[in-house]
Amino acid sequence: MERTFLMVKPDGVQRNLIGDIVSRFENKGFQLVGAKLMQVTEELAQQHYGEHKERPFFGELVDFITSGPVFAMVWEGENVISTARLLVGATNPTESAPGTIRGDYAVTVGKNIIHGSDSPESAVREIGLFFNEEELVSYDKTMSTWII
Ligand code: RTP
Numbered sequence: 482m483e484r485t486f487l488m489v490k491p492d493g494v495q496r497n498l499i500g501d502i503v504s505r506f507e508n509k510g511f512q513l514v515g516a517k518l519m520q521v522t523e524e525l526a527q528q529h530y531g532e533h534k535e536r537p538f539f540g541e542l543v544d545f546i547t548s549g550p551v552f553a554m555v556w557e558g559e560n561v562i563s564t565a566r567l568l569v570g571a572t573n574p575t576e577s578a579p580g581t582i583r584g585d586y587a588v589t590v591g592k593n594i595i596h597g598s599d600s601p602e603s604a605v606r607e608i609g610l611f612f613n614e615e616e617l618v619s620y621d622k623t624m625s626t627w628i629i
């Protein structure tokens with residue numbers, strides 16, 4: 482089953498959007514397999530956003546993502562990588578459609594609430610950067626005896 486890495490950025494945590502964002506992915510039908518509130522270090526930020534290190538906004542991006550706690554998550558499901566990007570919305574909130582997370586909550590590209598892996602390769606790389614294997618849980622909700 483496919484997995485992706487999603488992260489509520491410091492602006493989303495500060496604006497109390499963790500619950501809403503988790504609900505959107507639960508309601509869609511995806512399964513949470515790992516999550517934690519954490520402070521991103523400068524080193525982790527530079528690794529995570531390494532592909533942008535030559536871009537003029539790289540310094541601001543690293544400063545922003547380390548400015549407060551983030552909520553890091555791994556979600557599992559059919560086509561979850563591309564579908565999660567649809568739910569996240571376009572990078573620039575001036576272009577993200579209403580109904581998407583960025584379309585509903587963000588106004589500026591530098592503070593766009595949430596990160597989502599953009600490919601299977603990115604998902605594997607980012608999950609490995611943020612989580613140890615023992616922090617991820619595979620489980621089958623249909624086997625839960627307390628709801629039978
Ligand atoms: P993310 O990696 O955060 O999920 O965002 P994304 O794939 O939609 O966009 P990406 O191209 O990977 O850019 C990473 C983040 O850099 C900031 N950005 N600023 N000032 C600018 O022109 C600019 N362009 C990108 C955004 O916060 C974007 O999420």
Ligand code: MG
Nearest residue numbers: 596597598599
């Ligand atoms: Mg990206």
